[in-house]
Amino acid sequence: MSIRPANPDEAEVPSSAVALSVRPWGRWGVRFVAVSYLAIMIALPLSAIFQHGLRDGITLFWSEIASPIGYAALKLTLITAVTTTLINAVMGTLTAYVLVRYDFPARGLLNGLVDVPFAIPTLVTGVMLVVLYGPQGTLGAWLEGHGFQVIFATPGIVLALLLVTYPFVIRTVQPVLMEMRGDQEEAAYTLGASKWVTFYRIVLPAISPAIITGALLTFARAIGEFGSIVIVAGNIPGRTLTAPVYVFGQVESQNVRGASAMSVLLLALSFTLMISVDWIQRKRKPTTATGWEDR
């Protein structure tokens, strides 16, 4: 799946044929449909949250968030998200490199496995983890015997996040590596550079925008993850309660105000991340004005 958000600046300047053939009301009609759909489905709901969360002013907004439980939830969310992002960045890059540059048995299987988290419902992911690592699970019992608790503790949260965000960095880095086609690396080898030096000096700089994009996407996804966390974490306020689960809890207890406030904060964070991703995309591919091709 292509994770990179599409960039409309790369769209061609429209052929005048479309401008001529599509009657003005035809073209405006399609535009209207597209824009209204997005307005109704996305813009409207988002405005509702922002309005509600900030309705009673900044002070109340902060007080909701800064409540001890809310604050702890936020902190936990951020810490687990950062941890996940760092691990994913490293492992994802390595996995992408291995998938593209090396050939080994089960390579095709691994490539297919990468897409699994896209298909599996997050709730099912949580259930699977509980079955495996829970107190009654095979691994879980063994681990707990050694004093290492996974489920209903922070490690479980990170584990769930890693699973859910597994493909993100891989799928952003893979296309870039495939585009590079190994030529530059081979050139470096013939010039005497060792594999590590080559990776560090040639490959890494080329793929770092992709890694950063994947990392940002991972982070954005991690702070919003709900389905797997709510099963796996145990949701103990102050200990294993993350921000999205906190929001859920607030809605359950009819404190829509508190839920909105936290939501607004999470949204602001996500949006900043998405904008950064878009900005990196734009920097990487300078816009080309196509325009008149055949003269």
Added chain:
Amino acid sequence: MSIVLENIVKRYGKQLIVDRVSLEVGDGEFFVLLGASGSGKSTILRMIAGLARPNSGRILLHGRDVTPLSPQQRDTGLVFQNYSIFHHMSVAENIAFGLKIRKKPKGERKAKTEQLLDMVGLGGLGSRLPSQLSGGQQQRVAVARALAYEPNVLLLDEPFGALDVKIRTQLRRSLKEIQKNLGVATILVTHDQEEAFELADRIGVLERGRLLEVGVGEELYARPKTSFVATFLGAGTVLVGSAASGKAHFNTLSIPVPDDIPREEGSRVQLLIRPEHVVLSKEEPPEGAHVLGRGTVIEQNFNGASRRATLRMPHMPATRQIAPPIPFGEEGFLVDAIVPADEPLTDKEVWVSLRNWHILGPPVPRLMVFDTASGSTGPLKLARHLMESLEATATLLAVADGPEAAESLRERHKRRKDDADLSEAEFRIRYGDAAEQIISEQAETPYEMVILAPAQKRFSIPDARADGPGSLVGKVLQQSQVPVLIAKGERDRLSKVLICTAAGEPGKSDVRVGGRLARRLKASVTLLYVNAQSDLPGPLARVHLERAAGTLRSLDVDGEIRYRQAETAAAGILAEASEGAFDLIVVGGHGPGSRKLFKLNDVTRQVVAGSNCPVLVVPPDAT
């Protein structure tokens, strides 16, 4: 008339792609638009098909004005450069597509498809997919598809470009046959001359958006009207000589001039010599033959059926080669001849005479004069002088902020024009920023030269030094494709010309252009070389100077060579100019888009800034 184009203009942004093209294609005629890439031919075709809209002008198909209509409504058949066949449909489905849209019954569709498949030689391949076909076959599908619904007009956009030579010739023949049988008016666009000659009933030669000449292939080839078309279609050399007593003289050779060519005493006459016109002989040709002179064989290139021999002719007084451009340093001119492949020339020197030739109409150079109505009249005076010496036409350009000031501006300029004795000059007003409009004007019409004066100093604007890069002169120098004459002072005659061979970048175009100009002005020429160390040139510079002198001689100009020592090139040039009381300094420029003009030690800028006499800045590509 099946296809009529009336003054079609197409711009994209600031660029003029198609410039006032008008043509007519008759019923059943096969018309070919011939031009290099970038000449605008594909654009014209797309406008006829309706895939692009002209900025102005009309398109009529069978008497119907289709300019406002969409492509669907025009009933044309267009064969695209890359075929653009529908990949997901079979060959038969592709061909039948137009019929399906027109809701023709299934039986009719099937029959027509079969008929077309046979016609293009793809019988039986109807069920194949495009990916299973070769390039040539795909092209045939594209043609069949465009013809299926019997359009009134067939348009082909370089249809054979991507194919092998053998396939190309085959397809060409098929296409010609099909077109003849169907009798549909056709326009084919190509850059391949052979294709044009083979297929066309008539050819239109397109260059940079302008339709230069239209005619039957043989006519255009044998009797072109301009030297561009002459050397574009086929090979040849164009020589310039002068007329005397009703004949054109090229040294000892005199050629009768046809009645429709002007031949006042001393006027320039252009002669086209094609390789097949040239006769080479060991012995002196008999009396009555048209002898060009004795030439030296410098090359013989094997060409399959024949050999192409290139001969160097010695410099002949009052004779010059103007096309193709002669190599730098060449004193005489070069002529090509055709020699049978199995009889290569063995002698070094042969007699060259002409079996046939063609006289072209004289070229008329155009000058652009930028006038500010309140500034110095230097440009106008120089324009007058140049118009006489060069037998040129002039366009006076004025730029205003907006149309409101137009009337009064027109008045003022008219008065100045008349005062300067430039009443024959055309007058044009444009609106906007002065430098931009000068460049736009250049893009739309070919000019030999732009004449302007440096702007008055404006004290309020910081970087408005009269010749700084932000000034009018600076901006024009940065973008102009043709030589720019900066008229300093109020001279009305130029009789002493100083050509500076730049110390850093040896220029060639400045020597050529400066030499040509000096000759027409009957001015004396001095070639200057400035060195920092001593006043003697090093070996490389010497070679360059010799070549430069050779080029001047080929132009019939005897230049004096001077060496000078100075700390900077610019200082040396300016010193020489004032000491020698020169009327014109010729320097090389940097060409459009270059930022070198901004550098502090840029020679061109310093010379332009410091000179008291007019300066001609010649861009590197100027011919």
Added chain:
Amino acid sequence: MSKQRHSASEWALIAVVVLYAAVLLVGPLLSILWGALSAGTGPFLREVTSANALNALKLTLLLGAGATVINTVFGVCIAWVLVRDNFRGRQFINGLVDLPFAVSPVIAGLMLVLLFGRDGWFTWIADALGIKVVFALPGMLLATTFVSLPFVVREVMPVLKQIGTEQENAAYTMGASPWQAFWHVTLPSIRWGLLYGVSLTLARAVGEFGAVLIVSGGVSGLTETSTLFIFRSLDDRNYVGAYAMAMVLAMISFTILMLMEFFKKRAGTRQ
């Protein structure tokens, strides 16, 4: 270019990567099988075929199909506008499309509650029309559609750009109206990319949990999807039931995943 023979350190790297994937993914995937069948196939089948379970599955598939159809139609429309049309604010519209990725599902559910719940902005419209949005199907459909919105757009856009306009132009010169050209020429050309996007949408819609949890009332049998069924079963300590349904969902997801891979491959080889 992939190497065939590897040095020791390269094998080590491969081993690390494969081990990571195995522990992270394969382990849990296998364990769900174990968990569902741990009590035996009998109870497994009983749970899966219970009325509640079947209703939940039906609802999941219904919502999945609905959201997919809606997002396909509008998604193609949006992709077309973003690629072929040029107007001010196009960049902004493009940004809007990606937003569902940045929004946590619970927040998505909350947004709908704010719009259609008690004191919601549009509750009065719904009441006037006699439709119940929150705690009912329409709300759940909206939630599912929201979270799965971007996929079709994002998969169709690059394909649209890649096929270019010349084939459509050819169709225009042959007399086809814009709609005809779209139907006969454009759509068939983009079908693999489109189908890939559709399968992604379906997978996402079927697996949705957080948003529908908030928007639905969770009344079993009425507004309970498969994921909600699992959640409730866990709450009721009906572990077999939960695991059984989880396995069924996993199997459905895997089927969709295989479709995904198939379409992706077809879309990739279209160059």
